[in-house]
Amino acid sequence: MQPAALMIQMGALGDFVLSLRIAAGLRGAGFAQVASLCRAGVASWAVAPGGIDELLDIETGGFHRLFGDAGRLVAIDWPRLPRRFDATINMLGGGPHGLCGAGLAEWTGGRVFDLDPRPRPEHGGHITAQWLDDLSRAGLALEARTPQVLIPDEYRRLACERLAALGQWGTTAPGRVGSGSPSALAPKPDARLAVLHVGSGGAHKCWPIENFLGLSEILRDAGWNVVAVLGPVEMETWPPARKAALAAALPTLSACSLTELAGLCAEAEVYVGNDSGATHLAAAVAARAVAVFGPTSPRRWSPIGRNVRVVGPETGGDMWPSVVEVANTVNAVAAV
Known part of the structure; x- marks a missing residue:
């Protein structure tokens, strides 16, 4: 055995x-x-x-x-x-x-x-x-390997359906089984897709929402499609007016299952998020991910992935990265 x-x-x-x-x-x-x-x-x-x-x-x-x-x-x-x-x-x-x-x-x-x-x-x-x-x-020597979860096409299809409902994607269609290719699942618009996950399990780990909105303006002016994602913590703790303001500014997904989120990260050209479980998930599915850190230490907690860039102080601190710094990192990641 x-x-x-x-x-x-x-x-x-x-x-x-x-x-x-x-x-x-x-x-x-x-x-x-x-x-x-x-x-x-x-x-x-x-x-x-x-x-x-x-x-x-x-x-x-x-x-x-x-x-x-x-x-x-x-x-x-x-x-x-x-x-x-x-x-x-x-x-x-x-x-x-x-x-x-x-x-x-x-x-x-x-x-x-x-x-x-x-x-x-x-x-x-x-x-x-x-x-x-x-x-x-303890006697169990393991090599430090970078994991990569190869998500099923079904996850991508679910994500495409959510995006289509927002008007951010083409008509969804079943993909070729085992293709692993986003283009096999649904025709994309010409504009690239950026997913901004604006929340985290701890409010202190969240880049200010005004910064996310500023980033979205820069990306949209450059021709990107931009979608915001609210996680369960934000849905429970944000006041209705704040959620409505975000939805008025950006197409916004909420109540995503983790399978949908995994598919969404895989479909996106770039993912941007805080020090959060969602950002770790994005890294694990090999999404082009930009992790924005502030008070927590990326040296200790950075996501592990093949296509991750971290923006923020190496050991944590009081200073958040600027909107321009994150936007430049998004462009650098997308160019790889």
Whole structure:
């Protein structure tokens, strides 16, 4: 039987996407199957080549029992796994074996590597470098690889349908299965598409909305089609007047599923976003992405991708990059 690995975590979207670097390293180390036990809501889009091979929803299937009194659990209490896992990366924190307790190794059938996902000030490097260093010290040496999730054509088709509803795309049509080409899915207008994701899980990590609007004016004057995206945090926390003002200024998508967002990032000529889970997702699907950083440190938290440019102070700070600086970066990324 081919070796298999399991990653266990409870993080948000950005944390999950960053963990795909571990998944890529596991494949490089010879693990043929990489599964993730996590929240399906943040990970289902990544069940694809270059992402994860299997998703176990931590909120269903009896996995909630892992968070009880681990010392009182007996073998019959543990939910059934689909296979034996030769290695398990446990990112739940604590020890031994985090919230799952000492029975985790017996349950999974292989060796367990406890990995605290929280950043340590003394490390100073990227958070994924810290994780890989910790795993290496524990006896699991993984290469630092750049993940790339090859999303299905269906995701692109869903994105095209959302864009067509905004009048920003041609008539949608089914693509050639396996083509992986945006042009196979729907005819594009002559203008290039820029997607601006204006939100984040933390308001302090958001480039001012006035800057996004200024950027959109520059891009539209240069002939770009520009679409704004509001995430679930903005839909819940922004007052109606603010959401209406954005929609009046720009075609705006909201309530996007992560599969639609992945397709949208892949369809766009350029994606621009804050330090957010959405920007990490854009990087993971190899979109041409511009990540705008301010108070948080890109040295620690920058998205991992083949086509990512970060704009902002290297270690975080009080100064945001200017609109012109971000616009110039967009043009540079688009020219590659």
